[in-house]
Amino acid sequence: MKKTLFIALLASFAANAQVREKGEIEIAPFIGISSANYYGDVGVFNQAVQNPYFGINADYFLNNRWSIKTGLEYQAMGSQGQDFGFYSSTFKEKINFVSVPLHANYHFSKNRRWYLNFGPTVSFLTDATSNGKDMKQGINPVQLGLGFGIGYKIYINERFSIGIDHQEYIGFANNLKSQYNNNDLFIGNYFGSFSVKAIFKLGSKIENE
Template identity: 80%
Template structure:
């Protein structure tokens, strides 16, 4: 009987210890795979491009349900397929690389707060853009804005470390094409989706240290 009570108490303590509180911070380096494509006035036979996806997120907790998610992420947008050119249909592959900064509300739910749902604006800073290996950075909007949305699940290992399984999506509000190169007033936006694995580390709590 005593052993059963001890196990129950320890299990309860472990669950409660894993629920984050106000002022606590998590840092989450991650790696995964992404797909991206264009939408809007595409006018070509296009397919998604598949690329690595990596970076690090930071969660600052306001209470045990809400946190601010931000960080630095390396995202590759673009498309591939065929477009109609001077010699008929021609194959193309375009890659647009960004350093991205999400500014998302993150809602943690379920009894043990294992699930989370994040949403909010993402700012993208252009680093490189190529079409079939040729530089096209000059014609691409250098700072872009869009909406990010994602869901994830935590696998608790101990009080200070968890593993996260994460899915994110992004849709761009900004036209890829700079206005001075866009005589036909076309809109071509970016769509992005990813799956990744996170190593989630809890840092010291500023509240608990007071």
């Protein structure tokens, strides 16, 4: 009987240990794969491009359900396909950004294993190429969009979890600078990803006082 009670207490502690409280912080480096494409005034033959996706996120907990998510993320946008203009040719464009999310993150389920994040993401252009040729001067260097996603945490211990994460992003800005856009086209970015996170709890303000 005592052994059964002891096991039950341990199970209860394990279930509640990953529920974060106000002031606690989680840091999560991640790596994954992404798929991106253009939307707007684009051809029907545009296809998505796949690229690595990596970075680091941080969550500051406001209470046991809500946190503020931010971080630095490498996001490769772009498109590829066939251009049937004056003459037919293939193309592959790659637009690389370092992105900063500022998202509300809602943690749910009994043990807060699931989380749902959403909010603005600001992206800073690092380079852009079309068939390997530089086109950075024609791309807007700072872009704003909406990011959202969902994830699940696999509890390992009080200080460490593994996260399985899916994120999406839709850009509000036109890729093309106005001075290079004589036809008044709108070409925006769409991005989706799957990644694995190593989630580390840093501690809480309460514990440090």
